[in-house]
Amino acid sequence: MSRISIGVVGAGQIGRKHLKKIAEHPDFELAGIADVNRDAVAAQYPQARVFANHLALLDEARPQAVIIASPNQAHADIGIECARRGVDILVEKPVTDTLEAAGQLITETRRSGIKTLVGHHRRHHEQVQKLKALLGEGNIGALVAVSAIWAVYKPDDYFVAGPWRTQPGAGPVLINLIHEIDFLRFTVGEIVAVGAVASNRQRHFAVEDTAAALLEFANGAIGTVIASDSAVTPWSVEQGTGESIEFPFSGESGYRFMGSHGSLEFPTLVRWSQPDGARSWTRPVLSQRLFATTIDPYAAQLNHFRDIIRGTIQSIETVEDGARTLIATLAITEAAETGARIDLLERYEALADGTGQFLPKLRKTP
Numbered sequence: 600m601s602r603i604s605i606g607v608v609g610a611g612q613i614g615r616k617h618l619k620k621i622a623e624h625p626d627f628e629l630a631g632i633a634d635v636n637r638d639a640v641a642a643q644y645p646q647a648r649v650f651a652n653h654l655a656l657l658d659e660a661r662p663q664a665v666i667i668a669s670p671n672q673a674h675a676d677i678g679i680e681c682a683r684r685g686v687d688i689l690v691e692k693p694v695t696d697t698l699e700a701a702g703q704l705i706t707e708t709r710r711s712g713i714k715t716l717v718g719h720h721r722r723h724h725e726q727v728q729k730l731k732a733l734l735g736e737g738n739i740g741a742l743v744a745v746s747a748i749w750a751v752y753k754p755d756d757y758f759v760a761g762p763w764r765t766q767p768g769a770g771p772v773l774i775n776l777i778h779e780i781d782f783l784r785f786t787v788g789e790i791v792a793v794g795a796v797a798s799n800r801q802r803h804f805a806v807e808d809t810a811a812a813l814l815e816f817a818n819g820a821i822g823t824v825i826a827s828d829s830a831v832t833p834w835s836v837e838q839g840t841g842e843s844i845e846f847p848f849s850g851e852s853g854y855r856f857m858g859s860h861g862s863l864e865f866p867t868l869v870r871w872s873q874p875d876g877a878r879s880w881t882r883p884v885l886s887q888r889l890f891a892t893t894i895d896p897y898a899a900q901l902n903h904f905r906d907i908i909r910g911t912i913q914s915i916e917t918v919e920d921g922a923r924t925l926i927a928t929l930a931i932t933e934a935a936e937t938g939a940r941i942d943l944l945e946r947y948e949a950l951a952d953g954t955g956q957f958l959p960k961l962r963k964t965p
């Protein structure tokens with residue numbers, strides 16, 4: 600089978616990771632890179648064709664597929680130009696920076712019929728897929744509640760290197776918590792309403808450093824999730840799985856899934872239950888360690904992208920699905936600002952109407 604010709608737009612932190620995975624992959628060949636810093640990127644990748652913008656990449660190198668790893672604000676425009684040329688896309692998270700832009704991108708991708716994948720790489724972890732299967736088959740009974748923590752300490756130079764990270768829209772809710780929201784939507788089911796509080800008490804930036812959200816799921820389960828970039832803890836999925844060397848392994852679980860017949864910790868997959876089906880707080884609750892391998896989720900994501908391009912499987916996360924994650928995440932910011940509980944169903948319905956004009960229909964819960 601012939602190799603898939605692929606381009607990468609944006610050769611920054613995550614774009615370079617994608618370029619490495621492409622170079623290691625037998626089924627892809629790099630058609631070219633587009634980056635506004637063309638000369639610097641060309642010096643880093645002397646073997647590659649490097650273009651100053653995505654249009655030149657698309658029209659001169661004519662890739663079959665593109666990974667969009669530019670800043671969020673450019674995702675929609677780049678994705679739309681790909682769609683107009685029939686080029687399949689893997690677009691980094693968040694799918695776009697605004698819901699309006701997401702609507703425009705969805706409209707164009709539907710019109711063109713291209714394949715789309717959103718880069719919430721966590722869905723590709725074997726532990727995540729195993730957890731999803733266990734919850735789906737009722738391994739711990741009916742899910743009652745979930746408690747999730749993603750809390751790390753980002754060093755001061757992270758904010759000095761990127762002052763935009765201190766401004767609204769770039770806090771841990773939209774940068775980090777969005778991964779937790781996507782992960783919970785994938786493993787538990789749809790989130791139908793949110794409430795939230797946020798604080799900037801540690802760093803005093805214009806943006807939050809810590810947020811706590813209340814989640815209501817379509818299946819009746821409820822949940823809490825905390826995200827912070829200002830606390831020293833071993834509880835993040837990166838640390839718990841050891842998915843990449845820059846975040847040292849802790850092997851600890853930041854998630855607890857509580858069911859009517861048992862509970863599960865994630866990512867360690869420790870399962871708690873009572874022997875012989877007895878259920879009582881006066882009886883012991885015993886643990887059993889389940890197992891799933893830690894794999895490189897970025898390599899698995901690229902395998903998945905190959906398979907959806909070749910038409911052998913459906914996308915694990917289309918741009919529509921990524922937009923639902925964005926709707927829920929933006930609503931958490933809104934809930935923290937307004938103090939309101941926000942119902943998401945109407946927003947999802949507006950997204951699904953196919954016109955791409957859903958933004959004006961959005962209404963805040965009074």
Ligand SMILES: NC(=O)c1ccc[n+]([C@@H]2O[C@H](COP(=O)([O-])OP(=O)(O)OC[C@H]3O[C@@H](n4cnc5c(N)ncnc54)[C@H](O)[C@@H]3O)[C@@H](O)[C@H]2O)c1
Nearest residue numbers: 609610611612613614634635636668669671673691692693
């Ligand atoms: N999946 C993940 O875990 C993950 C991790 C990090 C970043 N991201 C996402 O990836 C995207 C990029 O983030 P990053 O941290 O790599 O940013 P970055 O600032 O390190 O890199 C962005 C690159 O894009 C280039 N660029 C800027 N505007 C461009 C344009 N219009 N066309 C082409 N190139 C352009 C910049 O020169 C830079 O090289 C963001 O959407 C971010 O949210 C995802």
